[in-house]
Amino acid sequence: MWNADSQFSDSSLSPDVLDPGDIRPYVALAQGVSVFMDQTDIPAPVEHDRAVFPDGLTLDCGTVLAPVEIAYRTYGTLSANRDNAVLVCHALTGDQYLAEPHPLTGRPGWWTRMVGPGKPIDTDRFFVICSNVLGGCMGSTGPRSPRSPASGKQRNTDADEPWGTDFPPVTIRDMVRGQHALVRHLGIGRLLAVVGGSMGGMQVLEWAATYPEMVFAAMPIATAPFHSAQNIAFNEVSRQAIFADPDWHGGRYWEDGAIPARGLAVARMMAHITYLSEEALTRKFGRRVRREKTTPATPCTVSESQSLSLFGEIFEVESYLRHQGSSFVRRFDANSYLTITRAMDWMDLGAEHDGDYAGPFAGTQTRFCVISFSSDWLFPTSQSRILVRALNRAAANVSFVEIESDKGHDAFLLDEPDFDRTVRGFLSGAAEHAGLGQTRTTVSG
Amino acid sequence: MRLDQRLIAEMITPGTRVLDIGSGDGALIDYLFRTRGCDARGIELDMGEVTRSVAHGLPVVHGDADHDLEHYPDGGFDYVVLQRTLQAVERPREVLRQMLRIGRYAIVSFPNFGHWELRLKLLTTGRMPNTAVWNTPWYATPNIHPCTIRDFLALCREEGYRVHDWMAVDEDGERAPWRRSIRLANLFGEQALFLLGKADQR
Structure with missing residues (x-):
């Protein structure tokens, strides 16, 4: 639930700093996203590193999805014993480019401050893997993938019909199955750690529940073992915004050379508010108004155009959100957004255990570290505590920290x-207990 | 590590599972892991201490004795340790019950309110005593359930706990020499340390 441009960098406030988009040739940007969208050029498609699994995966819904492609990136070096692999799982709108400039947007990877040489997830010590989730739009199989790819010949996305809304419903566990196939493909029998925030944290929990023998340590961050009614409600508003866009065309928007840019932008704007906190918004924007528009003393000057003065970008926070919306639609596919938000909604680790969240972790040997943030109201500490207590009931080795922060849910991406x-x-503790070699970097307390 | 923590560590068999309630900076669980090969975990209320502990690779959960012990399974640990905290919990008797449900043994240390200095100060000044151990005024103290060594022994009898070992120590953790006499220990021991089990336990 983040993206590189979700951070409060000053440049993100400037509407002229726009992402080049991730718009495939068969999808042209819609005309007339007039109120707050600017027209943009269609960027060239980017080839992502992929692993291909011809036999595919059997999904929770029963569908056999084949072939399956998982786009991924790795950082650092796999040790000779193949025991230093750390899998990082990305959030709703994230992707595999966590520690390098994004090939489409040119922005720094979304977790550059956490992953790299000498960083907390130290690529001098660990072999870090990050893959695009199943159902995503950054190279892994998803709604934008061709429904029946011609085998043995050059891919031609212009001719191949994409899945669109016919893409089978995937679950968080299905995403984890795809990652599992990738990890085995890389010749790794056990992951030193699986780490992720928000929806990435849900994947961490599914990993520990589904492949316990392969997860030595698990770090679910700002997440929950179930998606709450409130979070499902927010997702539903996002989806309805997309459905209500005339350019949605029942999900077959590529046929008209359009994308539901307005709906997707509104979905992103609404969701983005849930990633922040009132304190963070007040600190960053307050009630400040944009220059040359209007003043608080004269909110409805007669001389100005009615539509502009009432609904133009008056407050800075509006400008910020509109920028978030417009840059998002340039890199994300609406059908992927629908597919992935639904996957989050299905998340309930207790569902197969009569509502007992300890059930999936019975007998676990995994070391857990649960982290929450005090101002996160999307995945509040109370939900982390439910998880911790369930892990305690399962006699798991668990650490639990609530980090004091006023930055809301996005705090896990910030300083x-x-x-x-x-x-x-x-x-470091996990590496020591797992019997990895001595640390090459000093661990500071 | 404090001297009284070293005495606690001596009570613990190597290679066992230990839960330390009120683990503070994690010194005891770190020591038990490194020198005794124990699977030692902590619960701590102070979030700063929790963060420091986890940042040192120690398995510590933010929580407290009154509300979080009920979520641990029966017999999940060999030893459950409560250091200098019993007098500050809401329901000491319930906490002891939980400790001996979760663990085979409970190790409890607490400051002894029966120490002669406290008795003398209350007698001579008529005010709540203030000493090196009991050093917060009555209106600010977190110690809402002070007890003496004899009070604690009476509770153990009432609850049917077996005292496997006990000792009185001074504030620095040096063993007091009044081991033989509970009355003398109750008068001269600043801190008390108990190793408890259930009555039907060998």
Whole structure:
């Protein structure tokens, strides 16, 4: 539930800093997203590194999806014993480019501050893997993938019909199955750690529940073992915004050379509010108004155009959100957004255990480190505590820290020194218990 | 590590599972893991201490004795340790019950309110005593359930707990020499340390 441009960098406030989009040739940007969208050029498609699994996967819904492609990136070096692999799971709108510039947007990877040489997830010590989730739109099989790819010949996305809304419903566990196939493909029998925030944290929990023998340590961050009614409600508003866009065309928007840019942007704007906190919004924007528009003393000057003065970009926070919306639609596919939000909604680890969240972790040997943030109201600490207590009932080895922060849910992507220390220390401890070689870098307390 | 923590560590068999309630900076669980090969975990209320502990790779959960012990399974640990915290919990008797449900043994240390200095101060000044151990005024103290060594022994009898070992120590953790006499220990021991089990346990 993040993206690189979700951070409060000053440049993100400037509407002229726009992402080049991730718009495939068969999808042209819609005309007339007039109120707050600017027209943009269609960028060239990017080839992502992929692993291909011809036999595919059997999904929770019963569908056999084949072939399956998983796009991924790795950082660092796999040790000779193949025992230093750390899998990082990305959030709703994330992707595999966590520690390098994004090939489409040119922005730094979404977790550059956490993953790299000498960083808390230290690529001098660990072999870090990150893959695009099943159902995503950054190279892994998803709604934008061709429904029946011609085998043995050059892919031609212009001719192949994409899945669109016919893409089978995937679950968080299905995403994990795809990652599992990738990890085995890379010749790794056990992951030192699986780490992720928000929806990435849900994947961490599914990993520990589904492949317990392959997960030595698990770090679910700002997440929950189930998606709450409130979070399902937010997702539903996002989806309805997309459905209501005339360019949606029942999900077959590529046929008209359009994308439901307005709906997707509104979905993103609404969701983005849930990633922040009132304190963070007040600190960053307050009630400040944009220059040359209007003043608080004269909110409805007669001389100005009615539509502009009432509904133009008056407050800075509006400008910020509109920028978030418009840059998002350039890199994300609406059908992927629908597919992935639905996957989150299905998430309920207790569903197969009579509502007991300890059930999936019975007998687990995995070391857990649960982290929440005090101002996160999307995945509040109370939900992390439900998880921790369930893990305690399962006699799991668990650490639990609530990081004091006023930055809301997005805090896990931002500068929080206590968070960094916790991630670094837990991974070092896990490496020590797993019997990895001596640390090459000093662990600072 | 404090001297009284070293005495606690000596009570613990190597290679066992230990839950330390009120693990503070994690010194005891770190020591038990490194020198005794124990699977030692902590619960701590102070979030700063929790973060420091986890940042040192120690398995510590943010929580407290009154509300979080009920979520641990029966017999999940060999030893459950409560250091200098019993007098500050809401329901000491319930906490002890939970400790001996979760663990085979409970190790409990607490400051002894029966120490002669406290008795003398209350007698001579008529005010709540203030000493090196009991050093917060009555209106600010977190110690809502102070007890003496004899009070604690009476509770153990009432609850049917077996005292496998006990000792009185001074504030620095040096063993007091009044081991033989509970009355003398109750008068001269600043801190008390108990190793408890259930009555039907060998």
